[in-house]
Amino acid sequence: MILIHSTHEAGFKLGGIGAVLDGLLSAPGYLAQVDRTLLVGTMHTDDALEMDRLFGPHNGLQVTFFATGNLFSRDCTPALAAQLGAIEGRWGARLLYGQRPFGGALHEILLVDPTNVPRDRLNDFKYFVWERFGLASDRYESEYEFDQFMSASVPAFEALKVILEAGLSKFGPGSQPVVQSKTQGQDSKIILCHEFMGLPLWYAAEVAQPGTFKSVYIAHEVPTARRLVEDNPGHDTRFYNVMRTAHSMGLSIDEVFGDQTIFFKHAMVKTAAQCDLVLAVGDLVVDELRFVDVHFRDKRIDLVYNGVNARHLTLPDVRAAKAGLCDYAHTLTELRPTFVFSHATRMVVSKALWRDLRVMEALDPLLAARNESAVLFLLSSVIPQGRTPAEAQRMAQEYGWPRDHQEGWPDLIAHEVTLWKAITALNAKALASRVVLINQFGFSRDRCGDSMPPDLSFDDLRNGTDLEFGMSVYEPFGIAQIEPLPSGALC
Numbered sequence: 001m002i003l004i005h006s007t008h009e010a011g012f013k014l015g016g017i018g019a020v021l022d023g024l025l026s027a028p029g030y031l032a033q034v035d036r037t038l039l040v041g042t043m044h045t046d047d048a049l050e051m052d053r054l055f056g057p058h059n060g061l062q063v064t065f066f067a068t069g070n071l072f073s074r075d076c077t078p079a080l081a082a083q084l085g086a087i088e089g090r091w092g093a094r095l096l097y098g099q100r101p102f103g104g105a106l107h108e109i110l111l112v113d114p115t116n117v118p119r120d121r122l123n124d125f126k127y128f129v130w131e132r133f134g135l136a137s138d139r140y141e142s143e144y145e146f147d148q149f150m151s152a153s154v155p156a157f158e159a160l161k162v163i164l165e166a167g168l169s170k171f172g173p174g175s176q177p178v179v180q181s182k183t184q185g186q187d188s189k190i191i192l193c194h195e196f197m198g199l200p201l202w203y204a205a206e207v208a209q210p211g212t213f214k215s216v217y218i219a220h221e222v223p224t225a226r227r228l229v230e231d232n233p234g235h236d237t238r239f240y241n242v243m244r245t246a247h248s249m250g251l252s253i254d255e256v257f258g259d260q261t262i263f264f265k266h267a268m269v270k271t272a273a274q275c276d277l278v279l280a281v282g283d284l285v286v287d288e289l290r291f292v293d294v295h296f297r298d299k300r301i302d303l304v305y306n307g308v309n310a311r312h313l314t315l316p317d318v319r320a321a322k323a324g325l326c327d328y329a330h331t332l333t334e335l336r337p338t339f340v341f342s343h344a345t346r347m348v349v350s351k352a353l354w355r356d357l358r359v360m361e362a363l364d365p366l367l368a369a370r371n372e373s374a375v376l377f378l379l380s381s382v383i384p385q386g387r388t389p390a391e392a393q394r395m396a397q398e399y400g401w402p403r404d405h406q407e408g409w410p411d412l413i414a415h416e417v418t419l420w421k422a423i424t425a426l427n428a429k430a431l432a433s434r435v436v437l438i439n440q441f442g443f444s445r446d447r448c449g450d451s452m453p454p455d456l457s458f459d460d461l462r463n464g465t466d467l468e469f470g471m472s473v474y475e476p477f478g479i480a481q482i483e484p485l486p487s488g489a490l491c
Contacts, residue, residue, distance in 0.1 A: 002036045004160065004191045004213070006198035008149075010041030010109045011061075012053050012100075014384045015346055016306075016479040017194055017220055020281075023307045026103030035188075036108075040160060040201055042152045043111040045094050049385040054111075058442075062106075063098040068113075073098075083162045092116040093155040097163060103309050110159055114151035125154055128207045133271040135203075140264035145197070153200035157208060160201075164189070190214045193275065196223060196268040202275070217272035218304075219280045221476040222288035223265035224253060230349040235473035240284070243291050253291045266292070279304045281477040306479050310486035313463060318488060321464030324456045329375040331451050332403045333427075333434040338372040342461055342484070343469035344379040347415050347439075350474035353380065357426055359469070360433055367432040374433045376469070377461065378423075379443060382414045386441030396449025402438045403451070412439065463487040 005025075009018040024030055025037060044050050045068050055061060063071040065084050072081060076097075084095050094113035099106050119141070126137040140146040191213045193199045198218075205213045229239045246256045253260060260266040272278065273295035279302050280286045286303055289296045322340055330336045341360075345351045360376055367373055381387075387395075391410040395401035405412050405420050412420055416439050423435045440447055443458040462484045468491050470481035481491040 001034055002038070002164070002189045003034050004189070004201070005037065005039045005194060006041070006191055006201040007039060007194035008041050008197045009194075010039035011043050011050075011096075011111050012059050016477070019308065019479045019483065020220070020306045022103035023309050024102075025107055026105040026309065027307070031105060038108045038110060038160065038163065039102075040110045040156050041112075041197075042148055043094075043096060043113050044115065045113045046115065047385075049383070049388060052388050053385050053441075060101045061098060061109075062100065063096065065095065065097040068094045068096075077166075080162070080166055084159055087155055087158050087162070091121075091155040091158075092118060093152070095155070095159055097159070108163070110156065110163060112152040112156045112159070114148060114155065117151045117155065119147070119151065122151060122154065125204070125207060126150070129203045132206060133203060133274065135267055135271050139262075140267070143264045146264045146268075149197050149200045150203075153204040156201055157204035190216060192216045192218055193272065194218050195220050196265045196272075199268050199272060214277075215275040216277045216279060217275040219269075219272075219278065219285050219289055219301075219476075221281075221474075222285055222292055223269060224260050224263060224292055225288040226350055226474045227263060227265075228253075228257060229474040235352075243287065246291060247287065252294055269293075270295070273299055277302065281306050285476045306477050306482070308479065308483050308486065311459070311463075313487060318463050321460040321487075322466075323464075324453050324460050325377070325464040327453055328451070328456060329377075329434075329436070332436050333375055335373050335375055335432075335434055337375040337433075338367070339374040339466045340464055341374055341376040341467045341469060342379070342465040343376065344443075344458075344461070344480055345470070346384070347380040347382050347419070350472050351380070352471055352473045353378070353419060354422070355471040356469050357422055357435065359471070360430070360435055361426060364430045364433045372432065376433070376435045377438060377465075378435055379438045379440065379461075380416075380419075381439045381441055382416055384441065386439075386447065389446045392440060392447050392449055396451060400451070401449060402436060402440070405437065405439070462489070465489045467491075 005021065007017060009021060013019065013022065043054065053059065064073045065076045065081060067085055067088060084097065087093065088095055096111040099108050129135050129137060137150065189212065191202050191205060193202050193215065202215045225239065229235050232238050242256060270293045273293055278299055280289060281304060283303065286301050289301060325340045326336055329340065343356055356376065356378065363374065387410045395411055399406060401411060407417055420437055423437055427434050438448060443461050445452045445454050445456065465484055466489060468481050468484045468489055470478055470491065485491060
């Protein structure tokens with residue numbers, strides 16, 4: 001069986017889906033059942049931050065073919081290089097084929113940069129997508145994400161076919177040699193579409209080779225529900241009460257909230273009802289899908305909870321991690337806290353970071369009365385890739401970041417500015433607590449500056465925290481809140 005994961009986190013981990021993939025793709029049960037795994041996604045070769053993350057040592061990328069960087073490994077045969085090069089020439093796309101570790105297991109990845117793909121050459125493809133799936137692409141071509149994933153889909157599928165037809169992969173489960181037989185049945189090749197971003201690869205497969213690949217849609221969330229929750233001041237209180245009432249009346253989301261198809265993600269998710277299988281990561285996600293479109297109401301939706309890797313830890317490991325966090329907290333805040341709190345998340349409205357501050361505000365006098373203290377490390381950035389190590393070191397040297405912050409790139413932008421002002425006001429009146437904002441992806445000295453102890457890592461944040469915050473107004477599963485559990489923390 002060959003599984004093709006179509007996901008925007010194929011190249012490197014960005015958030016929750018990346019954490020899920022790390023756990024799933026290294027699970028012994030998965031590796032025992034799946035002969036070969038490929039992950040297909042997009043990249044931006046002109047984005048220095050993204051390339052830094054992709055090729056950084058922490059990512060473990062091993063390149064087989066990347067003509068843009070003039071990188072070719074010994075495993076890249078002349079025939080494979082010629083075929084992939086021809087696709088690049090035909091479409092103006094840039095391709096990268098190689099492998100990287102997911103939770104310790106090595107798997108193949110294929111990345112496509114569609115920046116220079118001529119959009120008019122996709123018109124026939126988009127017509128067939130409308131004819132087959134009912135998706136009117138002309139309504140959404142001005143949407144950056146829609147354009148990106150649709151434009152990458154056709155060259156991605158052509159490259160995927162070349163890689164599959166090559167037949168030999170040394171990147172199978174546990175990095176053991178795997179030979180893919182060309183006589184295997186059609187149902188042995190499955191495209192797993194992770195969220196709306198994963199659907200265009202399935203569209204391309206169905207247009208080019210109808211029925212050759214089975215399809216699975218994995219709903220890590222429901223974008224329409226997230227949007228409605230985020231955009232209304234009643235947030236989760238309003239939406240879920242309305243949804244429950246609507247279910248009892250047999251009404252759809254469009255009937256209750258008006259036509260949502262102006263939102264491209266809504267239109268794309270509606271097409272996912274045509275997939276062979278649908279999986280959802282949480283109970284509410286199942287209900288939200290059935291609310292989104294009538295075709296989901298009678299569709300079998302399998303509830304598949306996410307999982308995380310459970311590391312082997314000893315009590316001395318946990319105590320050492322917390323001691324390191326306390327040292328770092330003391331450097332940044334002059335408090336040596338009794339309790340260490342953490343929250344690693346994307347900086348979007350649905351994560352409700354104002355709730356973190358309200359909790360800290362209520363805890364502060366209680367801690368002071370007990371002669372105790374707490375520091376909350378809030379890791380959140382508007383930019384998923386964060387800042388480069390060089391930018392982080394420069395800010396740290398110039399004004400003590402992340403103890404202090406300044407408005408403007410490479411420091412505070414957009415929502416980060418508002419959040420920091422609220423944190424500053426809270427810290428100014430707090431007696432026994434502080435909130436530290438680290439607007440960065442990653443938790444290590446090279447990404448956070450020399451004020452961080454040299455041996456501190458993101459694992460230490462998970463191992464040493466006493467409490468992980470996560471009080472979102474929209475949360476399909478909460479993988480980030482679950483991650484510290486194996487270390488003995490509360491969520």
